[in-house]
Amino acid sequence: xxxxxxxxxxxxxxxxxxxxxxxxxxxxxxxxxxxxxxxxxxxxxxxxxxxxxxxxxxxxxxxxxxxxxxxxxxxxxxxxxxxxxxxxxxxxxxxxxxxxxxxxxxxxxxxxxxxxxxxxxxxxxxxxxxxxxxxxxxxxxxxxxxxxxxxxxxxxxxxxxxxxxxxxxxxxxxxxxxxxxxxxxxxxxxxxxxxxxxxxxxxxxxxxxxxxxxxxxxxxxxxxxxxxxxxxxxxxxxxxxxxxxxxxxxxxxxxxxxxxxxxxxxxxxxxxxxxxxxxxxxxxxxxxxxxxxxxxxxxxxxxxxxxxxxxxxxxxxxxx
Numbered sequence: 001x002x003x004x005x006x007x008x009x010x011x012x013x014x015x016x017x018x019x020x021x022x023x024x025x026x027x028x029x030x031x032x033x034x035x036x037x038x039x040x041x042x043x044x045x046x047x048x049x050x051x052x053x054x055x056x057x058x059x060x061x062x063x064x065x066x067x068x069x070x071x072x073x074x075x076x077x078x079x080x081x082x083x084x085x086x087x088x089x090x091x092x093x094x095x096x097x098x099x100x101x102x103x104x105x106x107x108x109x110x111x112x113x114x115x116x117x118x119x120x121x122x123x124x125x126x127x128x129x130x131x132x133x134x135x136x137x138x139x140x141x142x143x144x145x146x147x148x149x150x151x152x153x154x155x156x157x158x159x160x161x162x163x164x165x166x167x168x169x170x171x172x173x174x175x176x177x178x179x180x181x182x183x184x185x186x187x188x189x190x191x192x193x194x195x196x197x198x199x200x201x202x203x204x205x206x207x208x209x210x211x212x213x214x215x216x217x218x219x220x221x222x223x224x225x226x227x228x229x230x231x232x233x234x235x236x237x238x239x240x241x242x243x244x245x246x247x248x249x250x251x252x253x254x255x256x257x258x259x260x261x262x263x264x265x266x267x268x269x270x271x272x273x274x275x276x277x278x279x280x281x282x283x284x285x286x287x288x289x290x291x292x293x294x295x296x297x298x299x300x301x302x303x304x305x306x307x308x309x310x311x312x313x314x315x316x317x318x319x320x
Contacts, residue, residue, distance in 0.1 A: 012075060015163075015265065019072035022268035026064040029275030033057040036278075036288050044284040045215045046115055051130025052108045053278075055137070056222075059104065060271040062097035066090045068268055071163040080158045080165075087165040091156045092145050095167070100141035101270070102189040105226055107133050109196030112219045116203050144185050147177070162264040190234065197223035218281040222274060229270035232263035 007015070036043050037054040045053070070090050074080050080087070111133075148155070148167050155168045169178055197220055204216045240247075240255055247255065278285045 012078075015261070016072065016075045018265060018268065019068055019075060022272050023064055023068045023072055025272040025275075026060060026068065026268070029272055030057040030060045030064075032275055032289065032292075033278065034061075035292075036285055039288070043278070043282055043288070045282070046111075046125070047127040048111050048125050048130035048133065049108060049115075049215055049219075051127055051134055052104050052111065053274075055134040056101060056104045056108070056274065059097045059101045060274065062093055063101070064268075064271055066094035066097060067164050068271070070165070071265075074158075074163040080160075080163075087158055088153070088156050091165045091167060092149070094164070095145040095148070096138065096141040098141075099144060099185050100137050102186065102193055102226065102230075103137040103140055104134065105223055106189050106192040106196060107137060108219050109193065109200055109223055112216045113196060113199060113203060116200075116216050141185070144181055147181065151177075161260060186234075187238070190230070193223050194227060197227065215282070218277055221277040221281060225273045225277065226270050229267045232259070232266055236260060236263045 034054060034057050037050050037057070043050060043053070067090070070080075070082065070086075073082075082090070151173055152171050155170055156165055157168045158165050200216055200220045200223070204220060236255070236259065240259075244252060244255070279289060280286070
């Protein structure tokens with residue numbers, strides 16, 4: 001087993017708790033989203049948004065299983081126990097899931113902006129349009145892993161600082177290739193998410209009360225959470241690393257030891273929040289979740305005898 005970086009008991013407990021909470025909530029929350037988007041009328045949005053939301057949930061599940069789960073196990077065991085082959089597998093699953101999330105959110109924002117600004121144009125787009133957009137986003141997110149496989153597929157290492165496997169970029173070609181790939185795959189999509197989040201917020205405020213904007217509000221929340229979750233790692237990689245020499249020693253130590261871990265673990269926030277965002281901003285999703293939870297509870301023998309007339313009336317109201 002490959003050893004990991006030394007942590008104090010408090011740091012280890014904090015990181016294990018965070019990974020465990022995000023793993024459980026992320027799997028449960030995104031499973032609920034996948035079930036809801038596959039059921040008729042569970043989420044009342046345009047078909048393109050539904051397909052994009054479903055694919056965002058799929059990418060979140062992939063990220064949880066390829067990054068959150070191995071990080072949790074390596075933290076508990078204080079070493080990487082899965083072997084080098086699994087290290088390759090986890091990385092090449094994680095890479096497209098990481099990239100496609102921002103591409104899908106950008107697509108969701110653009111779609112909601114068009115729907116709100118030009119509602120008649122939305123009538124000509126169906127589920128097939130959403131599938132085509134999603135396939136294109138997944139293909140784009142696979143470009144970087146494919147290039148990694150072509151250049152040097154075995155250049156994947158376990159990083160004991162962040163407790164997961166990642167690509168090392170040690171081949172000389174990456175000095176010229178990596179800036180271009182990073183610009184196209186991460187920088188530009190992140191800028192699009194930021195701009196469209198602000199644009200959606202402005203448009204939603206302008207048309208509030210005139211058109212249905214619940215989907216737009218949900219998209220704004222999704223974009224805002226994504227920005228909060230990924231801003232630290234973006235700052236570390238794009239700003240701090242290029243200017244690390246100008247920072248005082250104490251600041252450098254803090255950035256390299258503490259902020260570095262924070263920047264790589266806070267993105268897990270993005271995979272657990274979407275289910276709560278949809279619950280508070282989409283009435284149809286809220287009702288569907290309540291209906292499912294109440295129906296499940298009433299199937300338990302302990303509660304099956306408590307079907308009072310008032311409770312039956314409430315359940316019928318939720319089923320409408």
